[in-house]
Amino acid sequence: MSRPDPQLFQLLAPAGSKDALVAAVRGGADAVYIGAPGFNARMSAKSITFYDLAVLMDYAHGKGIKVFVAMNTLIKHAEIHGAVKLVAGIKKLGADAFIIQDLGLAEIISKHFEDIEMHASTQLAVHNRMGVDILAEAGFKRVILARELSYPELKIIAKGSPAELEVFCHGALCFSLSGQCLFSSFIGGHSGNRGLCTQPCRRIWRQGKRKGYLLSPRDMQLAEDIRELKKIKIASLKIEGRMRSAEYVYRTVKAYRMLIDAAEGDFPEALDEARGILSADYAREKTSCLFSGRDENIFEPEKAQCLGNRIGEVGESSADSVTIKLFEGVSGIIAGDRLRISNPAGDITRAFKVKVFTLDADRYTFAIDNADDFSKGDPVFRTAEALTDQKDIEKEVDAMYKSYTLKNRGKVVRVYQVSQDYTSLISNKWNSGKKSSPGADTLWLRFSDVKWADSLGGRKSRAVFSLTQENIHQSGDIIDRLGNETVMELPPFIGQRETQLFRNHLEKLINAGVKNWTLNNISHIGFFKEKGCSLSAGQFLYAWNAYAAAFLDDRDINSFNISWEDDFLNIRDLTGPVDAARMLIYLYGHPPVARSRILTPGYIGGDLLLENDRGDKKSKDENSFYPVAESKLTLLIAAKPVCLFSSRRKLHDLGISNFGIDLSYIPPDRKLLKTLFDSYDSDESVPGSVRFNFKSGVK
Structure with a gap:
């Protein structure tokens, strides 16, 4: 059977390890994606070094497989040069594309590197056609769409798209929209x-x-919907799983390869076989997410999820070893199996790949760290069985390294120094490298409940009205009461079907003289072309480095809200090249x-x-x-609210003079507002508040 042209419908597989890369190739992937060392969204995956990248890329290209390198994280200002050096080095290795989240890195690549193909990461939270259009104009060849889109939404976005579109077809789901989640950051x-x-x-x-x-949530599976995705000319099907085993990658790729290659009349039979393969992936139960409508069972809180098949229980444990007793009738454990031990009472799990063990009757003893986290009777699961050709895969990995060494004898594979010509993008952009003296502080008050408008008149401040689908029809009332100097802030998510609703209201407000707007998604730029408005990047349209600020400034966004999760050291570094007078930091809010x-x-x-x-x-x-x-x-x-009032002087000394209090998600309360004003004026944090990452730093 002839295989569909991978240029038209590509199967993209994860390669979080050397074994997984070989497994992806054997399974039938058209392309793989690998995380760049130090700058990728799965930093806890098995470490792939620059040398590993060179070897793996050489092997994949020798098999006719494309390699996309994921640099899909936000980059602090002090880290930019290291990221640029890495891009230059990986380009020399022959990477076929880079998967990018940070707009600053995109700015540098598009203006200072030739012939680098950029793919917009799902971390950029693209969920409507405007986002695709803006990124295509910015030089992205492909856009990886949000996982939570329905088929009707995908059809609208795909029709006449100026960029290739990629969708996730299988793997883990985040319960939050990608790129808009601060959950892990807030907690630790x-x-x-x-x-x-x-x-x-x-x-x-x-x-x-x-x-x-x-x-x-359950894991995503769109095996049943491959034909629909092919009809609307989706360019690439992506399997999530750089944290997954080679066994998982092989089986999943094999199943989707079968479905993509199946002729129309053979699809039902291929689907039955593919389902059988996928059912043995030891992962969570499956859902189509919102693709075919809402799945009311997408969450099953009573199930631990993704633990695998239960095969036994802990017999005994010590500080550095655990003994497992198998249930009757369970096949024995062998090297290459993957196990997970669970302590439900402590909400602790430990997963590992079996290498060495001792066997006494039906009791297997393994050396693992902190084994005393587990007690007698704790359940044990098998999460993957060893591939029948696991040893063959390991031999192939060894062979690929030997082959690369022979072909490149005497060559040094490393990241070299790179010209800093790219710094011209920011060197004279705002203030010629000189910090401006801070002016008098301006207090900004953000709110989404219109009732707050009655309480804001007693204090000199600037108002920011946070728009939602629920309150947007009241925006005219806010202008009547507070004036058209009020800043209107757009929400980070405006679905494809809601874009016209927002466009209609925005047109009315702009015609009423509202010129100040805060944007929280790359797609929002599309609302304001040639409107003559003053635009600011909100807390979710991230500018973590001066190059991201330059990208936005080139698109008429000339001021920047500091992200909730950013830290003092990065803010300090930003105020060097970026005019601090253009920055706004919210000192209080939930x-x-x-x-x-x-x-x-x-x-x-x-x-x-x-x-x-x-x-x-x-x-x-x-x-x-x-x-x-x-x-x-x-x-x-x-x-608990975040409160940084006690750091206001410190920030003022950096040149920042715009400070905010966020009243969103707080019921209108004049007494509370007075308390907040008093604390702000005295530079004292509110009791019971937290500082998020401001002092401790965001990792």
């Missing part, structure tokens, strides 16, 4: 936007009398740590969510969130 400073998500959504949470895996399209009010309600007590008082006190329904989404709002 490990940012999902930096590739270090600790997956708090997979933990046990408590809500009223409920307790379970309340935020852990940040939305997650924004979900699959978490519904009917499922999650509005009661406070509390992390299961792990014996850590700090996490018990701070890790609580309340769900809020907004714009057909569910947001998780931090119960």
Whole structure:
């Protein structure tokens, strides 16, 4: 059977390890994606060094397989040069494309590198056609769309698209929209936007009398929908899984290869066979997410999810070893199997690949770190069986390294120094490298409840009205009461079907003299072309480095809100090249740590969510969130406010003079507002507040 042209319908597989790359090739992938060392969204995947990249790329290209390198994280200003050096080095290795989230890196690549193909990461949260159009204009050849789109939405976005489109067809789902999740960052400073998500959504949470895996969704599977995706000319089907085993990659790629290659009349039979292969992936149960409509069973809080098949239980444990007793009738454990031990009471799991063990009758003993986290009777699961050709794969990995060494004898494979010509993009952009003296501080008050408008008149400040689908029809009333100097702020997610609603209201407001707008998604730029408005990048249209600020400035966005999760050192570094007078930092508010399209009010309600007590008082006190329904989404709002009033002088000394208080998600309360004003004036933080990453730093 002839294979479809991979230029027209590509199967893209994860290669988080050397074994997984070989497995992807054997399974029938057209292309693979590999994380760049130090700058990718799966930093906890097995480390791939620059030398490994060289070897793996040489091997894949020798098999006719394309290699895309993921640099899909936000990059701090001090890290930019290291990222640029890495891009230059990987380009020399022959990477076929780079997957990018950071707009600053995109700015540098598009203007200072020739012939580098850029793919927009799903971390850029592209969920409507305007986002595709803007990124295509910026030089991106391909856009990886948000996972939470329906088939009707995909059809609209795909029709006449100026860029290739890629969709996820299989793998893990985040409960939050990608690129808009601060959950892990808020809890422990490990940012999902930096590739270090600790997956708090997979933990046990408590809500009223409920307790379970309340935020852990099933895995996505679109095997049944391949023909529909082919019809609307989706360019690439992407399998998620750089954290997955070679066994998982091989089976998943093989199944989707079978479906893509099947002739129309043979598809039902191919689907039955593919389902059989996919059912043995030891992963979570499956869902089509929102592709075919809402799945009311996408969350199953009573199930631990993704633990695999239960094969036995812990017999005994010590500090450095654990003994497992298998259930009767279970096939024995062999080298190459993957096991997971669970401690349900402590919400602890440990996964490992079997290498060495001792066997006594039906009892297997393994050496693992901190084995005393587990007790007699704790369940044990098999998450993957060893591939029958595992040893053959290992031999092939060894052979690829030997082959590369022979072909490149005497050559040094490393990242070389790179010209800093790219710094011209920012060297004279704002203030010729000179810090401006800060002026008098301006206080900005952001709110989404129109009732707050009655309380804002007693203090000299600037108003920011945060628009939602629920309150946008009241925006005219806000202008009548507070004036057309009020800033209107757009929400980070405006679905394809809602773009016309927002466009109509925006036109009315602009015609009424509203010229000040805050944007929170790359797609929002499309609303304001040739409108003559003053535009600001919101907290979710990230400018973590001066080059991202330059990218936005080139598109008439000339001021920047500091992200909720950013830290003082990076803010300090930004105020060198970027005019600090153009920055606004919110010193108080309850940040939305997650924004979900699959978490519904009917499922999650509005009661406070509390992390299961792990014996850590700090996490018990701070890790609580309340769900809020907004714009057909569910947001998780931090119960404890972030407050940086005590750092205002420190920020002022950097040249920053625009400071905000965010009243969103707070019921109107004049007494509270007076307390906040008093604390702001005295530079004293509010009792019971937290500082997010400001002092400790975002990882």
